[in-house]
Structures are given as C-alpha cells and as structure tokens.
Amino acid sequence: MTETTFTPRVFSGIQPSGGLTLGNYLGAIKRFVTMQDEVAESIYCMVDLHAITVWQDPKALQHNTRELAAGFIASGISPEKSILINQSQVPEHAQLGWIFNCVARMGWMQRMTQFKDKAGKNSQAASLGLFGYPALMAADILVYHATHVPVGDDQKQHLELTRDIAAKFNHDYGVDFFPMTEPVIEGAATRVMSLRDGSKKMSKSDPSDASRINMTDNADTIAKKIRKAKSDADALPSEVKGLEDRPEARNLINIYASMADMTVDQVLANVGGKQFGEFKPMLADLAVAKLSPISGEMARLMSDPAEIDRILAKGALQAREITAPILQKTYDIVGMVRPAI
Ligand code: AQP
Numbered sequence: 001m002t003e004t005t006f007t008p009r010v011f012s013g014i015q016p017s018g019g020l021t022l023g024n025y026l027g028a029i030k031r032f033v034t035m036q037d038e039v040a041e042s043i044y045c046m047v048d049l050h051a052i053t054v055w056q057d058p059k060a061l062q063h064n065t066r067e068l069a070a071g072f073i074a075s076g077i078s079p080e081k082s083i084l085i086n087q088s089q090v091p092e093h094a095q096l097g098w099i100f101n102c103v104a105r106m107g108w109m110q111r112m113t114q115f116k117d118k119a120g121k122n123s124q125a126a127s128l129g130l131f132g133y134p135a136l137m138a139a140d141i142l143v144y145h146a147t148h149v150p151v152g153d154d155q156k157q158h159l160e161l162t163r164d165i166a167a168k169f170n171h172d173y174g175v176d177f178f179p180m181t182e183p184v185i186e187g188a189a190t191r192v193m194s195l196r197d198g199s200k201k202m203s204k205s206d207p208s209d210a211s212r213i214n215m216t217d218n219a220d221t222i223a224k225k226i227r228k229a230k231s232d233a234d235a236l237p238s239e240v241k242g243l244e245d246r247p248e249a250r251n252l253i254n255i256y257a258s259m260a261d262m263t264v265d266q267v268l269a270n271v272g273g274k275q276f277g278e279f280k281p282m283l284a285d286l287a288v289a290k291l292s293p294i295s296g297e298m299a300r301l302m303s304d305p306a307e308i309d310r311i312l313a314k315g316a317l318q319a320r321e322i323t324a325p326i327l328q329k330t331y332d333i334v335g336m337v338r339p340a341i
Contacts, residue, residue, distance in 0.1 A: 006179040010035045011146035013045035013087065013137075016064035017056065018204030020071040022213040022291075026189035026258045027152030033076040035150055035184070043144055043319060044077055046086040046312075049094060049136065053129040054118070054205075066308045067298065071215050074297035079311045087140065089316035092323035096139035097132075099330060103169050104135045108161060114154065138162040142178045143323045149183055153190040154201060159183040173333050189258035195229040198247025213287065216295050223284040226252075231276040238272025240264055252276075256283050259290050 012032055014024055036042045046068045051061060065086050072084060087093050109115070112134055119126035129136075137158050141149055142165070149159060159181065166178035194200040194211040202212045213222055230248045237243060243250040243264075256279075257267045271279055301308060331338060 004176045004179075006145050006147050007041070008039045008148065009144055009146045010039045010042035010148045010150065011045070011141050011144050012150050013047040013050070013140055014068060014072075015051045015204075016046045016048055016061060016068045016086075017051040017054065018064060020068060020215040021192075021202055021204050022215070022255065022287075023152065023189075023192035023202035024204070025071075025075065025215060025291075025294075026187070026192055026255065027154075028150060029072065029075045029077070030258070031150040031184060031186060032072070032082075035148070036077060036082045039148065042082040043146070043322075044072055044082055044084055045140065047137075047140065049087045050133055053127055053133050066305050067216075067302060069308050069312060070298040070301035071294070073301055073311075074294045079315065083315045083318045084311055085315040085319050086312050089312060090143075090319045090323055092143050092320065092327040093136065093140050095327055096143045096323075096330060097136035099334060100135040100139050100142075100165050100169075101132055103165050103172070104138070104161070108164060109134065111157075112161070113157060134158045134161045135165065138165045141181055142166055143326055144319075145179055145322075145326060146181055147179050149181055151183055151185060152192075153185055156183060156185060175333055177329070177333060187258055188262075188264055189254045192255060193247065193251040195225055195251075198230065198251050213291070215291065216298060217291070218295070219288045219292055222287050222291060223281075226280050226284040226287060229280070231280070236268065236271050236274050236276075236279055238268050240268065242268075242272075249276075252279070252283060256286060259286050 012028060014020070014028060032042070032044055046065045048061065048065050051064075069084060069086070073079065077084065109131060115126070115131055115133070116123070118130060138161060141162055151159065163180050166180060169178055170176055192202045194202050194206060195213070196208055196211045200206070200211070204212070206212060210225055210228060213225055217225070229252060231252065232246060232249060234246070236249065236253070243253060253264055253267055257264045260267065271282070328338070
C-alpha cells in the first residue's frame with residue numbers, strides 16, 4: 001500500500017473544568033499560539049464533553065467554557081487564523097469516539113495513568129466516560145486527520161494511545177486512513193508543578209487555590225502565591241545539575257525560563273547564588289508582567305459573552321467542513337449504510 005501524505009494540521013484542546021491555570025498556559029496555550037503561524041490549519045477546542053466525565057455544575061460549565069475561549073483569544077489565538085470550537089457543537093467528535101470505543105482494547109485503557117490518578121482509590125464509582133476519555137480524545141484529534149498535537153507532558157500516554165487506535169483501525173480495515181499523529185511537547189515548562197508540592201502537577205481541580213496561579217488572578221494574588229510557594233533553604237545553583245532532588249526549586253526555575261523565553265541554563269547563569277527571598281520577587285514581577293495583559297483582555301472579552309458564542313458557532317461551521325467528510329468516509333470504511341448522494 002502506498003503511504004498517504006497528510007497535510008500538516010494542528011489540533012489541541014483544554015477542558016473547561018475550572019479556570020485556566022499557569023500550567024495550561026505554559027504547557028499548552030503558549031505553544032498553540034506559535035503553531036497557528038507555523039502550520040496552515042489549526043483547530044483549538046474547549047473539550048466540554050471531556051469536562052463532564054467528572055461532575056460539573058451546568059452554569060459553571062457554561063461560564064468556564066466561555067472563559068476558556070476568552071483565555072485562548074487573550075493569549076493570542078486568533079479566530080481569524082485558527083478554528084476555535086467547543087467540542088459539543090461538532091457532533092462528529094462523539095460519533096467517531098464511539099467507533100474508537102470499539103477499536104480500543106480494555107487492556108490499553110486500563111493502563112492509562114491519568115484514569116488511575118483521577119479515579120483515585122474508588123475507581124468503581126468513577127464514570128464510564130472517565131474511563132473511555134482517551135478514546136474520545138483520539139477521535140477529537142483524528143476526526144481532523146490532525147498531524148500535530150501540542151500538549152503538556154501529562155498527555156504523552158494519551159497521544160501514544162491515539163497512535164495505537166489509528167494503527168489498529170488502519171490495520172483491521174486494511175486502509176491507510178488515519179495519520180500517526182505527532183505529539184508536540186516542547187519548552188521549559190511541559191510539566192508545571194503545584195506551588196505547594198513539587199511532586200504534584202499544577203491542576204485546575206486541586207482543592208487548594210494556593211497550589212496554582214489562575215489566569216484570572218490579579219497582580220497581588222500572583223505575587224502572594226509566589227511568595228508563599230514551597231521552596232527550600234539553599235541558594236539557587238548555577239547549573240542544572242544543582243536542581244536534582246530539589247523539585248520545588250526546579251519548578252520555579254522552569255516557570256521563570258518558560259515565561260522569559262529563556263533556557264534553564266540561561267536563567268541559572270543569571271540567578272545562581274541567589275536565595276529564594278531575592279528570586280521570588282523577580283519571578284513574581286515577570287509573572288505579573290506576562291499574565292496581567294492576558295487577564296485584562298479576558299475580562300474585556302467576558303463582558304460580551306454573545307460575541308464569544310458567535311465565534312464558537314462560526315468555528316463549529318468551519319470545523320464541520322473538515323469533520324463531516326472524514327466521519328462519512330470512516331462510516332463507509334466500517335460498513336455503515338447511508339443514502340446514496
Ligand atoms: N501542570 C501542567 N503543566 C503543563 N501542562 C499542563 N496541562 C495541564 N496542566 C499542566 C496541559 O494543558 C492542556 C489541557 O489540559 P486539560 O485541562 O485538558 O486536562 P488536564 O491535563 O487534566 O488539566 P488540569 O488542569 O489538571 O485539569 P483537571 O484539574 O480538570 O484535571 C493539556 O495539553 C495538558 O497537558
């Protein structure tokens with residue numbers, strides 16, 4: 001079989017399961033913005049169907065979906081250059097998701113560490129949706145034949161599963177229809193850790209607000225959270241090796257490097273020898289300078305929710321021009337009967 005060449009296309013999504021965090025921004029959105037100029041077509045998604053795999057208050061879900069869209073736009077994603085959607089307005093995601101539920105194997109899904117982390121000790125009480133989440137995520141990506149997916153490090157395993165699903169579908173049906181999508185996991189902050197515990201990922205749903213910087217936090221709150229962030233008593237090292245076994249110090253340095261668009265080596269060359277008492281105010285000033293314009297613009301956009309809804313409705317129409325033919329072709333491959341055109 002001759003190998004199909006797929007046009008470069010970027011897809012990625014974020015759950016509106018709470019407010020955006022600095023982890024989402026540095027791990028994902030910052031890269032979304034650069035990729036929209038590097039690749040001809042990019043689609044960015046508020047994955048609301050994923051969000052309800054754990055309980056979401058309906059009113060809060062609507063608010064969070066619009067606020068996430070505002071966060072994307074305020075960070076530099078242009079609705080003119082990229083297609084901006086919420087997942088539930090493009091039904092082909094869920095439709096292909098069902099087909100992939102029938103392709104993915106139970107054993108593959110049982111190995112997903114994010115399910116184990118999120119379901120916790122009481123996995124019997126977790127929703128079926130939380131277990132099946134990675135098959136829907138594969139559909140989100142492959143319903144666009146996306147070739148590149150910018151994500152944080154925690155999504156690596158789900159991207160590997162996406163490739164397994166594509167390969168099994170192609171193999172089982174004897175086609176070369178779905179691409180082998182490449183994860184794009186780049187930069188100094190692919191895994192931003194909690195400000196309270198350097199071994200835990202910074203997360204929207206962490207019960208402790210002090211553990212994260214929210215994109216809507218004001219300057220005082222950002223400065224206070226950084227001042228109180230867990231650190232240690234030693235001075236900062238001048239070389240990366242000196243960050244070994246110092247997870248909190250490494251995290252704060254990674255955050256600084258990513259926000260300043262520097263490498264960790266460059267940052268350490270500047271701050272090596274300083275105590276946290278001196279470094280934390282530098283980090284707070286940088287964070288406020290970078291994040292305040294974004295939160296200001298988010299607030300402005302949120303004052304006109306109808307405009308956000310218009311952008312998402314337009315995005316859904318554009319998205320369906322791509323997804324409807326790919327789903328129909330998938331149905332043909334699988335053997336579903338449909339009316340002759
Ligand atoms: N701490 C992080 N560091 C780097 N990247 C991160 N991402 C999330 N947290 C970090 C990246 O953001 C994108 C969207 O993630 P998501 O909201 O869809 O799911 P998540 O990874 O489960 O994010 P949260 O904040 O932890 O959400 P909740 O609390 O609802 O589970 C992904 O590219 C992710 O890698």
